[in-house]
């Protein structure tokens with residue numbers, strides 16, 4: 001078994017941050033970085049970085065630091081950013097439009113190929129060059145193009161039902177923005193529930209703490 005098969009999800013959750021950081025170093029033509037510098041610039045302890053990166057190979061060298069390209073390529077492979085998973089979006093309202101417009105799906109491993117909505121005023125319009133289709137077309141669309149990922153930008157009331165339907169049509173990965181934590185009994189399906197408000201509440205907690213500490 002390759003070493004990387006054993007990487008824990010908590011390490012995986014930190015990888016996008018390394019990815020962004022290394023991408024930045026590469027665009028500034030920085031070829032290597034010491035673990036101390038990496039640690040200072042990322043605000044993570046050097047030992048945490050060593051632990052994280054050692055999970056998938058021997059990248060750091062004593063006295064040399066990390067080879068930026070090697071590390072970047074390995075993280076790309078682990079995260080699968082070159083997979084280009086065919087993806088559909090359900091719900092082309094304010095949030096759906098913002099996500100479709102501003103996310104650079106191609107760089108993140110996804111390829112948005114279809115957008116669906118159930119509102120007659122939205123259907124037929126174009127978003128990022130993609131015609132918004134009615135839900136009735138979902139089955140035939142999935143049958144023809146075989147998307148494997150879905151982005152849910154619909155209200156929570158319809159999220160679970162939509163999810164069940166999409167599983168039936170072959171979707172295995174859900175990026176779920178509806179304010180509903182999709183509960184899945186199906187072990188072959190993966191879900192990332194996103195609640196932007198959670199991050200804001202953490203900010204609130206930390207601000208509160210900061211204000212108490214300076215009193």
Ligand code: NAI
Pocket residue numbers: 090091092093094095096116117118119122135153154155156158162176177178179194195196197
């Ligand atoms: P919106 O009302 O602007 O858009 C919702 C769109 O979904 C509409 O175009 C509507 O026609 C469509 N829709 C509703 N039910 C559908 C169904 N069963 N199938 C296909 N299309 C359907 O709302 P907005 O602002 O885009 O937000 C969408 C959802 O995301 C809301 O439930 C909101 O609470 C949630 N939200 C979640 C956030 C998060 O961090 N997870 C952040 C912001 C909003």
